[in-house]
Amino acid sequence: DAKTTQPNSMESNEEEPVHLPCNHSTISGTDYIHWYRQLPSQGPEYVIHGLTSNVNNRMASLAIAEDRKSSTLILHRATLRDAAVYYCILTAAGTYKYIFGTGTRLKVLA
Amino acid sequence: GAGVSQSPSNKVTEKGKDVELRCDPISGHTALYWYRQSLGQGLEFLIYFQGNSAPDKSGLPSDRFSAERTGGSVSTLTIQRTQQEDSAVYLCASSLIAASFNEQFFGPGTRLTVL
Numbered sequence: 001d002a003k004t005t006q007p008n009s010m011e012s013n014e015e016e017p018v019h020l021p022c023n024h025s026t027i028s029g030t031d032y033i034h035w036y037r038q039l040p041s042q043g044p045e046y047v048i049h050g051l052t053s054n055v056n057n058r059m060a061s062l063a064i065a066e067d068r069k070s071s072t073l074i075l076h077r078a079t080l081r082d083a084a085v086y087y088c089i090l091t092a093a094g095t096y097k098y099i100f101g102t103g104t105r106l107k108v109l110a
Numbered sequence: 111g112a113g114v115s116q117s118p119s120n121k122v123t124e125k126g127k128d129v130e131l132r133c134d135p136i137s138g139h140t141a142l143y144w145y146r147q148s149l150g151q152g153l154e155f156l157i158y159f160q161g162n163s164a165p166d167k168s169g170l171p172s173d174r175f176s177a178e179r180t181g182g183s184v185s186t187l188t189i190q191r192t193q194q195e196d197s198a199v200y201l202c203a204s205s206l207i208a209a210s211f212n213e214q215f216f217g218p219g220t221r222l223t224v225l
Contacts, residue, residue: 030210031210032210032211034213042218042219043114043201043203043216043217043218043219044153044201044203044214044216045216046213046214046215049211049213051211091210091211092210093210094210095210096141096143096158096166096205096208096209096210096212097143097155097158097166097169098143098145098153098155098214099155100145100152100153100154101152102152103152
């Protein structure tokens with residue numbers, strides 16, 4: 001399974017954009033990039049996923065580097081409710097289980 | 111609609127006792143997954159079901175752990191002769207099908223404490 005590397009923690013001010021990076025230099029051509037987040041005392045929650053092209057949804061945007069060796073989750077306006085651990089996960093074609101790393105703990109300052 | 115539900119939400123047991131944890135997936139989801147999250151640790155995969163069969167049990171930590179799924183719906187994770195190191199939050203997730211591009215929907219988890 002391809003490995004992902006994320007910073008342990010990040011801080012952001014409320015109402016400002018947040019860019020959460022993820023490195024995955026050993027990614028394969030058919031690996032999907034998923035982002036989940038886990039709020040305190042809750043199960044992980046889907047945020048966004050993509051393969052090659054940048055993706056947008058109501059929660060966030062996913063920017064994927066041209067060589068696919070890194071990606072960035074963008075929260076356009078951080079709120080206090082966005083404080084969570086964010087996980088970047090790769091899934092290879094034909095696989096289904098998530099291999100969670102340690103994630104990035106995002107702190108949002110009021 | 112209803113999400114993934116798990117019961118009980120909390121379970122305290124004594125070392126050596128057996129426990130059963132239940133997961134109700136989202137209706138219509140054929141794939142079901144069990145993960146666990148130990149205190150201060152990340153989430154680790156335990157087992158997954160496609161329908162009622164479990165093609166991948168590779169994550170089960172020992173033969174004290176078993177799981178079954180009936181009717182393509184409810185799943186039960188059983189831990190026999192519990193040990194203190196089994197203390198963790200056990201999370202269940204479901205998806206429409208088991209595929210690399212599918213979103214998994216997680217339940218709130220069962221917090222297991224083994225005294």
